[in-house]
Amino acid sequence: MPKKIRHTVCVTPVPVANRGFLGRSRIVAAPGWSRWLVPPAALSVHLAIGQAYAWSVFKPALEKALDLTGTQSALPFQLGIVMLGLSAAFGGTLVERNGPRWAMFVSMTCFSSGFLISALGVLLSQYWLVVFGYGFVGGIGLGIGYISPVSTLIKWFPDRPGMATGIAIMGFGGGALIASPWSAQMLASFGSTTSGIATTFLVHGVVYAVFMTMGVLLVRVPPDGWTPKGWTPTAVKSRALITTADVSARNAIRTPQFYCLWVVLTCNVTAGIGILEKAAPMITDFFAGTTVAVAASAAAGFVALLSLANMAGRFVWSSTSDLIGRKNMYRVYLGVGALLYLVIALAGNASKPLFIISALGILSFYGGGFATIPAYLKDLFGTYEVGAIHGRLLTAWSTAGVLGPLIVNAVADAQEAAGRSGPALYTTSLYVMIGLLVVGFLANELVRPVHERFHERPRETPLTEKGQVV
Missing domain, CATH: 1.20.1250.20 (MFS general substrate transporter like domains)
Known part of the structure; x- marks a missing residue:
């Protein structure tokens, strides 16, 4: 007796959340819109969240200002990576359902808020707020931001999906090359005291919010049935x-x-x-x-x-x-x-x-x-x-x-x-x-x-x- 093949019907009702400014329906590309604008949108997010690889720049200053051990100063980064994996795993379906603009906005909000909470934590000498802000809240921004452009890039570049995702994910690897000297310079300018570190975190939160907003505004999804010309x-x-x-x-x-x-x-x-x-x-x-x-x-x-x-x-x-x-x-x-x-x-x-x-x-x-x-x-x-x-x-x-x-x-x-x-x-x-x-x-x-x-x-x-x- 032949095996019975089971299928599921592809039915995807449009969520209410998708009808607003952040929804997928608001970012369907108009005819003639260039797909080459999507990689820069993705890069604006990945170059920002790639700062995570530069956390070690803050470690010596935090250890001295808040009397921390090396193990303690690593906690925000470690929790951030854990939350990256967890939020990407559990939030992936929401990203697919609500679209890349929603995902990039959530990533921007969480990642930037993580720095602002951390600034408050350092200013008040409450290190647990730094761990919570950068590690937990910011870590959610890392995970959602990391996967936010992937599906969209693949749909825009079905002819070259490896190249398209490589451009964006390259940004995550290169984010530290920008963040490391920038963060070190700010610590040198503002000082390694609690107020100086807090100011550095504050500037990071504001600048990254502005930078990631470019991706939120720029990203588009292709119309249903769209394919590259000649493909x-x-x-x-x-x-x-x-x-x-x-x-x-x-x-x-x-x-x-x-x-x-x-x-x-x-x-x-x-x-x-x-x-x-x-x-x-x-x-x-x-x-x-x-x-x-x-x-x-x-x-x-x-x-x-x-x-x-x-x-x-x-x-x-x-x-x-x-x-x-x-x-x-x-x-x-x-x-x-x-x-x-x-x-x-x-x-x-x-x-x-x-x-x-x-x-x-x-x-x-x-x-x-x-x-x-x-x-x-x-x-x-x-x-x-x-x-x-x-x-x-x-x-x-x-x-x-x-x-x-x-x-x-x-x-x-x-x-x-x-x-x-x-x-x-x-x-x-x-x-x-x-x-x-x-x-x-x-x-x-x-x-x-x-x-x-x-x-x-x-x-x-x-x-x-x-x-x-x-």
Whole structure:
């Protein structure tokens, strides 16, 4: 007896919230509107929330002014990353339902308010307000803002989804390059006292609100049925993993493909963040006692290079995935990444250029993995609720954010306690990362087209005014 194929009917009534200024219906692009205005709108949000990577600039001043330990001063950032994953996972459906303008506005409100609450907390010497403001409230802004443009960009650029999402997500990686010197300059100008830090936070909140508002006002969604001139959906159907069907977020998390990609992203991010979080002390330890010892200033330069590789990889590699396919691109991220880790483990401190080049490659794959995953999801699950699916998948980021630093730091501490030094502090963790990348590589090989039983049924049934099936 043949299996019964179950479908769900794609019925999406327009929420009341979508009828106002922030609603999707108010931002449908007029004929002739240029789709190239959407990436700048997305960048205005991602460049702002990418400030999260520059939190360390505030740590010394906060520790001195509020008498905090290093662990305590990291709490706002740690909570912010946790809330990023949670808000992206649980808010993804709302983002899809209410549209990108609503999402960007919520992100702007939360992210900027987080700085304002933090300013009040520092001024009153109430550190819990800093943790709550930047970590909890601001963290919600991080998560909603991160996924806010993804679905819209993919719908505007069905011919080049990897490039489009790479442009926006590149902004998140590059936000710290702007925020770090800017924040340091303000602390130098206003001072590192409680009033100076509070003023710095206040300026951040106001300026980021203005900057992100440009995205809120500029973003548009394409009209129903819109396609780029001269492009048809059948033009990209030549690859086996690209579907023209749609899968809801609810059904996506029931598929093995979702969990394969969750493992892929977790492994790739864990490997990258393991180096990123420990970059400066790692290069210093590797070459300590050699003729090419690395000074603190040079180590800081190495961190800046890694940030550039992270940012560039988000655009370059995600754009390359449009040409060679998402699965092949992740074969490069995971397979070549494992080889680069092996080079570092075997070469040790024999060659500083080889160490730096390998680390830059790994960090470019780290950034590229973030930027390519939305397009991979679009290939497998369609555009229907790709933003919500992406939000749920970002729980892999939260997991990797704990695993990567934990592995590298725990192994280094254990080796140091055993009397080892130099590359020996990291050799074990390097091999652990290789193992994780191999696991991710295998998970990527298991990815197959999504079975049609998970597809949404085309809307062919007449609907009543209330959106009910007749």
